Amino acid sequence: MAKRIGVIGAGIAGAWIGNQLRDAGHDVVVFEKSRGMGGRMATRRNGDFAFDHGAQFFTARTKEFRTLIESYPEVVAQWQPRLVTLGDVEKTFKREWFEPHFIGVPGMGSLCRELLMDVPVELQTEITDLQQSSNGWCVYDHNGRKFDCHWIISTAPAEQTRKLLPFAPLETVTYAPCFTLMAGLETRPTFDAAVVRGRALEWLAVTASRPGRPARPGIIAHASGDWSREHYDVDQAKISQWLIEELRELGVAVGSHVSLHRWRYARVMKPHREPYWLDGSNRVAACGDWGIGARIEDAFGSANLLLPRLIDLWEGKP
Ligand SMILES: Cc1cc2nc3c(=O)[nH]c(=O)nc-3n(C[C@H](O)[C@H](O)[C@H](O)COP(=O)(O)OP(=O)(O)OC[C@H]3O[C@@H](n4cnc5c(N)ncnc54)[C@H](O)[C@@H]3O)c2cc1C
Incomplete structure (x- = not known):
């Protein structure tokens, strides 16, 4: 069944996750606090x-x-x-x-923009609060707007992910x-x-x-x-x-x-001791460069390793 998935961050990890989950038939929305996509892949x-x-x-x-x-x-x-x-x-x-x-x-x-071409992206939307609901998560932005999602995937840097999800075990990054x-x-x-x-x-x-x-x-x-x-x-x-x-x-x-x-x-x-963080019982996951190393390719790799685990979980595979 298609899930409504909120992805926090439009850097390479969020762009790849958003692109792949949308291709898999899910209803994805990406929240990005800055004016453009790319995260630390940035041009001024x-x-x-x-x-x-x-x-x-x-x-x-x-x-x-x-x-x-x-x-x-x-x-x-x-x-x-x-x-x-x-x-x-x-x-x-x-x-x-x-x-x-x-x-x-x-x-x-540009690569992130291209990956998110067909994915709804809410720019200038900083997520400031996440609250669990009977159906998943209520996601609030800095203007108090509320979005309902079945699942949340944070691709924000580890410390920023922990501000939103204090139980995420990323304190050593x-x-x-x-x-x-x-x-x-x-x-x-x-x-x-x-x-x-x-x-x-x-x-x-x-x-x-x-x-x-x-x-x-x-x-x-x-x-x-x-x-x-x-x-x-x-x-x-x-x-x-x-x-x-x-x-x-x-x-x-x-x-x-x-x-x-x-x-x-x-x-x-x-980096974290695992390439990503997944908490199926709370319907939340996180990935990004911090899962593997300090490079763009590491952020992609972290997202790419999380993807099959999520799909297996949603399809009921162990
Ligand atoms: C100065 C510098 C030089 C670098 N040099 C290289 C290099 O030469 N080669 C290399 O491979 N890597 C380099 N890196 C590292 C590389 O940029 C990162 O590893 C990679 O881009 C991380 O991608 P990511 O998707 O994990 O995170 P990010 O690109 O940081 O994406 C996370 C996104 O989440 C958004 N976000 C955070 N919190 C919220 C929130 N609450 N609500 C909404 N959105 C939110 C952020 O705005 C950001 O767009 C460099 C980084 C910097 C800063």
Whole structure:
């Protein structure tokens, strides 16, 4: 029998779960608190620039994820940057990547948007309360709107899932935060991407090197998890100044359109002991990168492992 399923989050885990359960004939609704789909696969447009300020790329190490991205060639492209190492190294050196690295086009979240093409998605809808009912769950958003669902699947980061479902046993999952500085450039650097050693910054990418992005060069600069944690509550104008100064020391002159984003839950440091959480008697489940690791492919993998368990449960199989 078709179930009404509320999926919290329109990142890659929620998009894949939503897509598959709808194809299986269920009545799915996805709730997403932000204005767009993709979650941490995110692109911010500012003037002539497009900054992918969250995840930088995805690899496809499993057959299942390779099959998925091969099914959507119009929204996935391979990125082959000139990659170097900068920072506290004796001299700048070129690095090689030994496997293909992909990005979403025209934005990082395009694959999620495509997966959710035929699924109802309630954007700008933050779920703030979940209450059990005789038939499943009453789901409330930040405006007090109520939705009735037979089942709830949360794909929010583990701590956010626990705020809604305090009995979810995800308390040991930990994340590193990340400050992302975005800025237009005066001149394009000689590299397209850089791993930075021994500094506050750990990663740089030149926007114009990325397929499907505008030609005007901008820089995406990620601070390391340790540095971001240490400076998490510092005034953000100060953080921007420090990171701009560090970029200058690394030979990158920042121009216009400077902005900063602070990710509270950027990369999973300690994953959960299981790839997902399923509580059949309470009709609730959760999945996301935290089930496996710190990558887009892990979030997909977690959702993809949960799916057959849910279907078996609903079909009465042990
Ligand atoms: C700065 C940064 C760099 C990264 N670099 C890489 C990289 O290079 N390669 C890589 O593979 N991975 C990278 N990652 C990690 C990768 O982005 C994640 O592992 C992956 O996108 C997680 O997908 P998800 O679906 O599990 O969660 P998310 O993408 O976080 O999706 C969860 C969604 O739930 C929504 N949500 C949360 N709470 C609620 C609520 N109460 N109501 C409604 N909606 C809610 C959120 O808005 C979000 O859209 C990076 C992440 C960051 C932040």
